[in-house]
Amino acid sequence: MVFKMEKIINIGLIGCGTWGRNYIRNFEHLDDAKMYACCDFSEKNLQHSKRVLSSLKIYQSPEDLIADPEVDAVIVATPAVSHFELAKKCLNNGKHVLVEKPLTLTSKESVTLMELAKKQGKVLMVGHIMEFNPAVVKLKEIIDSKELGNIYYLYLNRTNLGRIREDVNVMWDLAPHDVSIVNYLIGQEPKRVSAKGESYIVEGTEDVVFLLMEFENNILASIHVSWLDPCKLRRTTVIGDKKMAVFDDMENVDKIRIYDRGITYNPKTEREFEDFGSFQLSYKYGDILVPQLQLSEPLKNQCTHFVECIKTGSKPRTDGENGLRAVKVLEAAQKSLKNDGAFVDI
Ligand SMILES: NC(=O)c1ccc[n+]([C@@H]2O[C@H](COP(=O)([O-])OP(=O)(O)OC[C@H]3O[C@@H](n4cnc5c(N)ncnc54)[C@H](O)[C@@H]3O)[C@@H](O)[C@H]2O)c1
Numbered sequence: 339m340v341f342k343m344e345k346i347i348n349i350g351l352i353g354c355g356t357w358g359r360n361y362i363r364n365f366e367h368l369d370d371a372k373m374y375a376c377c378d379f380s381e382k383n384l385q386h387s388k389r390v391l392s393s394l395k396i397y398q399s400p401e402d403l404i405a406d407p408e409v410d411a412v413i414v415a416t417p418a419v420s421h422f423e424l425a426k427k428c429l430n431n432g433k434h435v436l437v438e439k440p441l442t443l444t445s446k447e448s449v450t451l452m453e454l455a456k457k458q459g460k461v462l463m464v465g466h467i468m469e470f471n472p473a474v475v476k477l478k479e480i481i482d483s484k485e486l487g488n489i490y491y492l493y494l495n496r497t498n499l500g501r502i503r504e505d506v507n508v509m510w511d512l513a514p515h516d517v518s519i520v521n522y523l524i525g526q527e528p529k530r531v532s533a534k535g536e537s538y539i540v541e542g543t544e545d546v547v548f549l550l551m552e553f554e555n556n557i558l559a560s561i562h563v564s565w566l567d568p569c570k571l572r573r574t575t576v577i578g579d580k581k582m583a584v585f586d587d588m589e590n591v592d593k594i595r596i597y598d599r600g601i602t603y604n605p606k607t608e609r610e611f612e613d614f615g616s617f618q619l620s621y622k623y624g625d626i627l628v629p630q631l632q633l634s635e636p637l638k639n640q641c642t643h644f645v646e647c648i649k650t651g652s653k654p655r656t657d658g659e660n661g662l663r664a665v666k667v668l669e670a671a672q673k674s675l676k677n678d679g680a681f682v683d684i
Pocket residue numbers: 352353354355356357358377378379380383400415416417418420438439440465467511
């Protein structure tokens with residue numbers, strides 16, 4: 339009897355720095371794929387990866403890794419400024435590719451990658467990891483079930499004393515997470531955005547940015563990202579007309595809290611009021627519910643999904659289109675930043 343062997347997908351990793359190392363760790367736990375090779379300009383980072391996984395094939399040049407016929411798919415975990423060129427080379431060489439966030443630094447580049455992936459029949463996926471976070475998926479279910487009612491507004495905080503990057507400002511570094519959360523939760527593109535920021539530490543590189551996204555139906559989303567803050571916050575607050583919810587990724591277990599709170603305005607005729615003004619608003623201070631979550635590591639979920647898409651040919655949840663939607667917001671926000679916060683249409 340002949341058994342058809344399931345092919346193990348060989349992964350090549352370009353960039354085994356702070357974040358890339360997490361991919362090496364996560365692929366150790368996957369059955370259908372293995373971390374086969376890695377590439378970095380830094381000898382120190384290459385040696386570190388080799389110590390973690392001795393079977394790794396090591397490359398000093400991305401071109402050599404991409405040209406290796408044993409490599410089926412590549413993960414690009416290098417600084418954002420190199421994402422486009424590296425992903426383009428991977429697709430041109432017939433490799434599936436998962437690109438860390440942001441997919442690219444311009445929407446034109448994202449579209450080029452999408453077209454190339456289509457032409458080559460290869461998977462293009464972006465590492466919008468928050469969409470693989472079980473708490474964010476749960477929050478989306480809660481919103482879609484209308485438990486919160488109609489959404490009024492959201493605000494997101496991603497702050498701490500962060501690592502100041504050389505290639506991008508804090509918005510391109512941190513806000514891709516929040517823009518992807520907002521796009522996923524709201525399920526529509528914003529009409530226009532505005533962004534104000536300042537470069538307090540390194541001239542010309544904003545270390546704090548306040549980004550505002552305006553949607554249909556008066557929905558507002560505000561994102562505060564900062565490398566210059568005493569508190570590490572990873573929080574999304576959603577205000578609906580029935581209830582409110584907070585997702586706090588710094589919590590280990592109880593990541594979501596639903597607050598049965600709100601204010602109702604009851605316009606009455608003047609005659610109905612004994613004391614005019616005091617009875618027009620009713621405040622609700624109801625229960626706080628903590629939904630149970632099946633927690634799992636978001637990066638592992640993302641890697642599993644990438645492998646599944648390669649094996650089945652299905653469209654990734656965070657495909658090129660999804661990456662482009664976030665890049666369009668960030669690109670418009672960058673224009674706004676340079677124009678003193680003026681609104682820019684999407
Ligand atoms: N999803 C997340 O939560 C998350 C978290 C952190 C970083 N990231 C993303 O991961 C990427 C890398 O971030 P990091 O913090 O690991 O940065 P890092 O600087 O620690 O590591 C980047 C590595 O890439 C190498 N490198 C740079 N250009 C290269 C090239 N052309 N070819 C081969 N190697 C190259 C560098 O030598 C370095 O070792 C960024 O895109 C960042 O946005 C994602």
